[in-house]
Structure formats: C-alpha cells, structure tokens
Amino acid sequence: EAGVTQSPTHLIKTRGQQATLRCSPISGHTSVYWYQQALGLGLQFLLWYDEGEERNRGNFPPRFSGRQFPNYSSELNVNALELEDSALYLCASSFLPVYEQYFGPGTRLTVT
C-alpha cells in the first residue's frame, strides 16, 4: 500500500512569491494535516482538513492557506513568502476515528 506522497521534493522561491505544495494521503484516509519544521526546530501544526473542510489551524498567519479536494488530496499555499518560511513542510494523513498520523517525506521549501 502506498504511503503519503508529497510534491515537489524541493522548492526554491524568492521572497514575495507564492508557493504551492501538494499532498496525497494514504488510500482510505480522509484527514490531512500540514506541519512546518524549521531547521533545528520541532514540528509546528499548520492546518487540518477533513472531508474537504478546514477543521483546525495552528498559530500561523492567513497567508498560509490550503484546501482539500474530493479525492482527499490537499494543497498548501503560502503567499507573500518570507525568508523565515524556509522549512520542511510535512503532510500527514489519518483515518477517523483512529488518531495515528502517518507522514509523507516532506517538501523542503527554500526562500531566498
């Protein structure tokens, strides 16, 4: 069974641009979560989508947004990129009501 997949693997953008990151959950999983892990720091929760709806968001500005599609895949958009947005962005999925989350390999975003 395929795990969580993310694309692209690496993304290089300049300050002020927009970035779009994509995630496909494990087949049968309906919830998708996004996390940010800056270099040397812990994982910070960004967003949770379930059944196409945003269910919860972490303490991040509105320029971090996303959506979940009918096939449960998800997109994370980061507008007006800032240097400090450089990080590993991890997507995870889970099957309700089970709580275990399984992570994809991440997208490494570099903002120059």
Added chain:
Amino acid sequence: RKEVEQDPGPFNVPEGATVAFNCTYSNSASQSFFWYRQDCRKEPKLLMSVYSSGNEDGRFTAQLNRASQYISLLIRDSKLSDSATYLCVVNAGSARQLTFGSGTQLTVLP
C-alpha cells in the same frame, strides 16, 4: 510551560544498552499518546501508540502515567539502527491536533 516537554539529550549509549526517555505533558485532557522516531532530515515515523496501561513491541516498551502526566519509552538491547531523534507526541481531545515534543536525540555507539 511547553505543552510537551522532553529531555533533548543527546543520549550516547553503547550497543546493547538499555535506554529510557521521559516526557511530560501539560494538558490533562490529552487522550492519545505516541512515540515517533525521526531520522536526520526525514519525516517522523510512528514507532508506537501508547494506551492506558502502556504497551510493548519487541525491544520497545512505552508507559503512560495519567496521574503524573508522564510518558516513557524504554529501548532494550540498543542497535546502531536505533540512532534517531525520538519524539513524544500528544493529542489533546477533539481538536485532533498533535503536539510534538522537541525530541530526544539518541546515538547508539558500536
């Protein structure tokens, strides 16, 4: 106070040693508890879920003490491949949001 606190280490132990990691959490409403491992620049991988009275999986044993809001992970007979960062993770109720500790770094030495 951080929601999930772990000793950052590093723990450097010889092969075959037994090592224990501890973790405390602040939200008494927390319902689910997990240990993940993360290798350098890789994604976290679920190691164990921790339920009520704790559980064991081979060389790994996890314990939960709700009264003290404390979780532990014991690794017996350490292998070189156990070298990683171990993340204590807590879910606080219906928000379905996992809160990660900052991780404990383990290096198993030959």
